[in-house]
Amino acid sequence: MPTSLAFTKGHGTGNDFVVVADADGDLALTDDQVAALCDRHFGVGGDGLLRVVRSAALAEGQDAAAAGAEWFMDYRNADGSAAEMCGNGIRVYLHYLLKTGLADLDADGTIRIGTRNGVLTMTRSDLGYEVDLGAFRIERGDTLVRARGLEVARPGQGVNVGNPHVVVAVSSAAELERLDLTVIPILDPEPPAGANLEFVVPADPLVENGVGSIRMRVFERGVGETLSCGTGVAAAALAVREWAGRSAPDRWVVDVPGGRLGVRVQDGHVFLSGPATLVYSGTITLA
Known part of the structure; x- marks a missing residue:
């Protein structure tokens, strides 16, 4: 009824x-x-x-x-x-x-x-x-990601923040905009529980006044492209922080199509604000 x-x-x-x-x-x-x-x-x-x-x-x-x-x-x-x-x-x-x-x-x-x-x-x-x-985990081993708008498959960085993510670096803001996320990206290998996919491009400069800055688009498992993904924002900042090495900052701002979110790392935990x-x-x- x-x-x-x-x-x-x-x-x-x-x-x-x-x-x-x-x-x-x-x-x-x-x-x-x-x-x-x-x-x-x-x-x-x-x-x-x-x-x-x-x-x-x-x-x-x-x-x-x-x-x-x-x-x-x-x-x-x-x-x-x-x-x-x-x-x-x-x-x-x-x-x-x-x-x-x-x-x-x-x-x-x-x-x-x-x-x-x-x-x-x-x-x-x-x-x-x-x-x-809470605590996060940077996964070891690459996952290849194929997406419409990327000419070749790109390596993705696995990041777990309580749910699974794969973060892919793109070369420019133009390439980020060209991605067609109406088509489901392909992961190789496919994680057993699937994963959310983040495509990121660094700001220029990457770090200013001790704060890192990136732009991101996201394809969420079970949903599709969304205007924002909080855990995805945290994962993307953590991946870029990992790539940047020891001198990388612990504070980040991440711009998504729906607005801006903040990420900070402290004592092995990642914090998300917005x-x-x-x-x-x-x-x-x-x-």
Whole structure:
């Protein structure tokens, strides 16, 4: 039987999401239902869905609840598949919690949110909100990437920030713009769980006043090209930092089609900062 579902539309630098409140974990949205909600022609439209649910209400949220994270970000890609994390999504998630009064920051200005990549700590920042994405891993061994607009396959740098990424350097801003990401790029070898793909070009100069700067486009697994990808921004900055060597800075700004995000590295962790916006709320009939 069709039911009426309340939702809120939000975005972080153009990476947009359908936000659904389900505090007690009563909803059991199928992959097809999530895909229908995220469909830009027949649904609300979004790069993914954020289900706002208490950690204690989910079997996969029990560890988060025990660690003191009341809320769990159940993130689904636009095709309905579950994902480990979403850097832009978690800022929108926190913004929703704060704006609706479901949560507040602790006395020390922090809040802990459960995700499939563990419990993450968030604070306010000059750009909006900052999330500690935790420890990262620079993968060893190249992955060849073929994409429409690249004349030859390029080596990609694997970076794991809780979810898998492959970062590819392009030669110029013009080459970055020529990429046709309506066609799925090919990875060789294909990672078992797939990967998000970031194509980056350095600014000129790369480093100014101790801050590195790059531009990026992204193809997200299960979604396609998006205006922004928070974890992808972190991965891209980490890859360029790795390529730049020992003198590379720990602070970066990354320009994506949807805006600008900040990345910093401290004590082996990577932090992502940026804005979050709630656009409108409504109801939709869910088949």
